[in-house]
Amino acid sequence: MDSLPQRTQEKKRDAVRLAYLVSHPIQYQAPLLRRIAREPDIDLTVFFGSDFSVRGYKDEGFGGVGVKWDVPLLDGYRYEFLPALRDNATVSPTTPINYGILSRLRGKDGDAPFDALWVHGYASINSLHAMFAARALGIPVLLRAESWLGDRERSSGKLAAKHLFFRALGKFVDGILPIGTLNDDYWRYYLGDNFPRFLMPYAVDNDYFQKRSIEAAATRKQLQSDLNLDPDRPVILFASKLQARKRCGDLLDAYKRLSPAPGVEPHPYLVIVGDGEERASLEQAARATGFSSIRFCGFRNQSELPRFFDLCSVFVLPSRHEPWGLIVNEVMNASRPVVVTDEVGCQRDLLTPGIEGEVFPAGDVEALASALSRILATPHIAQQMGQQALARIRSWSFEEDVRGLRNALATVTRKIAHEPVHYAC
Numbered sequence: 001m002d003s004l005p006q007r008t009q010e011k012k013r014d015a016v017r018l019a020y021l022v023s024h025p026i027q028y029q030a031p032l033l034r035r036i037a038r039e040p041d042i043d044l045t046v047f048f049g050s051d052f053s054v055r056g057y058k059d060e061g062f063g064g065v066g067v068k069w070d071v072p073l074l075d076g077y078r079y080e081f082l083p084a085l086r087d088n089a090t091v092s093p094t095t096p097i098n099y100g101i102l103s104r105l106r107g108k109d110g111d112a113p114f115d116a117l118w119v120h121g122y123a124s125i126n127s128l129h130a131m132f133a134a135r136a137l138g139i140p141v142l143l144r145a146e147s148w149l150g151d152r153e154r155s156s157g158k159l160a161a162k163h164l165f166f167r168a169l170g171k172f173v174d175g176i177l178p179i180g181t182l183n184d185d186y187w188r189y190y191l192g193d194n195f196p197r198f199l200m201p202y203a204v205d206n207d208y209f210q211k212r213s214i215e216a217a218a219t220r221k222q223l224q225s226d227l228n229l230d231p232d233r234p235v236i237l238f239a240s241k242l243q244a245r246k247r248c249g250d251l252l253d254a255y256k257r258l259s260p261a262p263g264v265e266p267h268p269y270l271v272i273v274g275d276g277e278e279r280a281s282l283e284q285a286a287r288a289t290g291f292s293s294i295r296f297c298g299f300r301n302q303s304e305l306p307r308f309f310d311l312c313s314v315f316v317l318p319s320r321h322e323p324w325g326l327i328v329n330e331v332m333n334a335s336r337p338v339v340v341t342d343e344v345g346c347q348r349d350l351l352t353p354g355i356e357g358e359v360f361p362a363g364d365v366e367a368l369a370s371a372l373s374r375i376l377a378t379p380h381i382a383q384q385m386g387q388q389a390l391a392r393i394r395s396w397s398f399e400e401d402v403r404g405l406r407n408a409l410a411t412v413t414r415k416i417a418h419e420p421v422h423y424a425c
Helices: 006-011 030-037 101-106 125-137 156-172 181-191 206-226 248-257 279-289 302-311 326-332 365-375 379-393 398-413
Strands: 016-022 042-048 057-059 065-067 078-081 084-086 116-120 141-144 235-239 269-273 294-298 314-317 338-341 357-360
Touching: 016 101, 016 125, 016 398, 030 042, 030 398, 042 398, 101 125, 116 125, 116 398, 125 141, 125 156, 141 398, 156 181, 206 302, 206 326, 235 248, 235 302, 248 269, 248 279, 248 365, 269 302, 279 294, 302 326, 314 326, 314 365, 326 338, 326 379, 338 365, 357 365, 365 379
Parallel strands: 016 042, 016 116, 042 078, 116 141, 235 269, 235 314, 269 294, 314 338, 338 357
Antiparallel strands: 057 065
């Protein structure tokens, strides 16, 4: 399927032909793919393994809630869905499994072979198959993935096996596209300091979220009324899947510590957006506090979230083993301070404690309560941190992504010029 006008294809006839392989259309990636497709000398084609995110699906992470994204996932770039051998509307090492990538990379219907293959993730049959196919055809491979060294516990046996795996994988990859500092550390640990790496930061559509957040201010009073919130009281926001590793229970325990006296509810509200396996137990724990200041709002689609960002005074992501946490990027675009654990992958790149928000040790409820108390001590503190957050996220954008990708393509294909680099991993 082709979603670019014919004149765009003609203009790119002499451009670098870039194939991108990813499991399925992803709401965070679609605007980046549109941005890359606008580059006059990069001819991008995206190959998907499954279309389940376009059709709508049940997300077990959201407690089996039906999900159909309300943002365009396929507009503005060329794409194809590869024929499937296995597709059960989930993503794992063994699904989806597709065929046909070798023939597509070679070129068909008069097309020239692709000049480079970019793969998202390495721990799947599809990804490995594509990398092996590209190597057989002499096509350079760029790899982007989310892992970092602290994202989960591993036994010494598993670590040894990973070293052997990456020693072999490195022979099929020509360049790595790190998403941030912790991910860059991961690749240096397994592939060595001298392996080619080009920072392609994990970013969101900053312009979209800044615009939607500004628009949300006009409906703030309506949302406060819908949730029965006193506009003079601050709001602590959690917005993510209600599953064990997101540790929303830690936030609830920290919130109880904000009570000025036994039986007295805290001054700020706690608003919880999301759904998942832990919702029932969290609602039960909230009822047990006796507080009337906790709100559960259920799953909200991506376009709705800026209204909640605008509503809050501070955002909290208390996760364990969080590879990045793109919702942190989104909230920072709304000029709001953020509080995250030291196991949220984005914290090294997007947060300086006391400036854009706070970082606390994962699982340390007392430290979380203290961080919230510091930020909410006066409205001025939260507002100033929010302004710093917006300033910082403006330089972590799709433009940096394009620059990193262009430099990677310049190195492995030698068909386009290198771009000036204004940052380093």
